[in-house]
Amino acid sequence: MDSDDDIPSLVTAVTLDPVPVTIITGYLGSGKTTLLNYILMEQHNKKIAVILNEFGNGDTMEKSIAVGEKGNLCEEWLELQNGCLCCSVKDNGVKAIENLMSKRGKFDYILLETTGLADPGPIAKLFWIDTELGSDVHLDGIVCVIDSKNANKYLGNSLLDEPNLDTVNPSTRQIALADIILINKVDLVDRSTFETLKTKIRSINGSSEIIETTNSRIDLNKILDLKSYSPSNSLRVDEMIRNVESLEGKTHIHQNVATVTLEVPDGILKTSLDTFVCQILWENMLKDGRGNTSEVIRMKGVIRFADGSIAMIQSVYDMYEFQELSKSLSEVPPGSRIILIGTFLDKAELSSLLSKCIDSGSESLLSTNKL
Numbered sequence: 160m161d162s163d164d165d166i167p168s169l170v171t172a173v174t175l176d177p178v179p180v181t182i183i184t185g186y187l188g189s190g191k192t193t194l195l196n197y198i199l200m201e202q203h204n205k206k207i208a209v210i211l212n213e214f215g216n217g218d219t220m221e222k223s224i225a226v227g228e229k230g231n232l233c234e235e236w237l238e239l240q241n242g243c244l245c246c247s248v249k250d251n252g253v254k255a256i257e258n259l260m261s262k263r264g265k266f267d268y269i270l271l272e273t274t275g276l277a278d279p280g281p282i283a284k285l286f287w288i289d290t291e292l293g294s295d296v297h298l299d300g301i302v303c304v305i306d307s308k309n310a311n312k313y314l315g316n317s318l319l320d321e322p323n324l325d326t327v328n329p330s331t332r333q334i335a336l337a338d339i340i341l342i343n344k345v346d347l348v349d350r351s352t353f354e355t356l357k358t359k360i361r362s363i364n365g366s367s368e369i370i371e372t373t374n375s376r377i378d379l380n381k382i383l384d385l386k387s388y389s390p391s392n393s394l395r396v397d398e399m400i401r402n403v404e405s406l407e408g409k410t411h412i413h414q415n416v417a418t419v420t421l422e423v424p425d426g427i428l429k430t431s432l433d434t435f436v437c438q439i440l441w442e443n444m445l446k447d448g449r450g451n452t453s454e455v456i457r458m459k460g461v462i463r464f465a466d467g468s469i470a471m472i473q474s475v476y477d478m479y480e481f482q483e484l485s486k487s488l489s490e491v492p493p494g495s496r497i498i499l500i501g502t503f504l505d506k507a508e509l510s511s512l513l514s515k516c517i518d519s520g521s522e523s524l525l526s527t528n529k530l
């Protein structure tokens with residue numbers, strides 16, 4: 160490990176723009192490392208930090224991180240106070256990365272590869288919330304790599320498989336949370352296997368772009384600098400909605416995880432939408448028609464509020480935010496819509512719960528005005 164002795168104590172990283180973090184997820188052996196190496200090769204003139212989010216051996220307090228510059232990778236250490244990156248407290252992993260940047264200079268990009276069995280949600284929340292706190296890093300997006308040879312097995316053999324009511328496997332969560340999905344190893348499968356797999360993936364995540372790849376080769380503009388968690392992504396919501404709507408009427412729900420769109424009346428009160436979001440994300444008040452409690456894994460949408468403002472709404476599990484759109488984003492298509500990905504999502508029940516929140520919001524506004 161490097162000594163701190165020769166480093167002035169007040170040196171901090173001069174970071175004008177936060178460094179983007181892309182999470183690379185995917186089931187075991189799908190081609191995540193192949194993708195990482197490809198990115199490093201293609202972007203050899205950039206200073207890219209690679210973090211492998213593996214579990215330590217219990218006593219491990221440090222995490223190795225590779226920083227690539229001018230084609231060379233050198234090992235650095237992340238000095239974590241406690242535990243591994245995915246289960247430590249929010250500030251821990253992020254602060255360690257910021258400290259490293261203050262010693263070694265700002266990275267151009269951070270790539271974080273999760274283990275094949277990891278749910279990328281907790282780590283995504285870690286990097287997402289720190290943007291709010293004025294962090295030196297920010298979450299850019301989640302890329303999920305799928306092994307087309309084997310994924311049909313772990314995603315179920317048939318579209319008619321009996322859904323498992325209790326559990327959602329990590330691979331399904333990785334797909335649900337992905338901003339872009341690479342169906343890799345297409346050289347190893349025939350067209351019909353590929354199409355079956357693509358249909359399953361689409362039935363889980365109806366909104367994100369799906370691209371087929373071999374050896375994880377991809378136009379890097381498609382996976383880096385996506386700004387998936389920035390208000391500028393609101394311009395893509397319409398396209399995402401169209402992806403979801405093209406599936407309507409084709410019911411091939413897999414493991415009960417699916418994507419639905421919800422129309423929200425323009426001019427809704429902020430408090431009404433806030434109540435609705437809290438009820439579905441925090442209070443587990445949303446059920447499907449058969450009484451199963453819904454779980455919202457990911458949500459994104461654009462809302463036109465009563466006060467005339469337009470905001471992007473996003474969530475990852477129980478964490479959500481509204482980000483007001485600037486005037487430069489005023490060209491977002493008309494309407495207010497939300498895309499939800501999760502388990503036991505029932506469009507009719509969602510609409511009904513939303514209507515109740517709108518009604519009670521209007522009633523309380525009315526009684527406040529009477530006072």
Ligand SMILES: Nc1nc2c(ncn2[C@@H]2O[C@H](COP(=O)(O)OP(=O)(O)OP(=O)(O)O)[C@@H](O)[C@H]2O)c(=O)[nH]1
Pocket residue numbers: 185186187188189190191192193194274275343344345346347372373374375
């Ligand atoms: N035929 C074929 N092999 C591939 C392709 N992409 C990756 N591989 C091979 O698949 C194996 C696994 O690839 P990795 O990139 O190590 O996969 P990973 O997702 O990082 O694997 P884990 O870290 O074990 O989860 C390697 O031997 C790769 O060379 C592809 O498109 N086609």
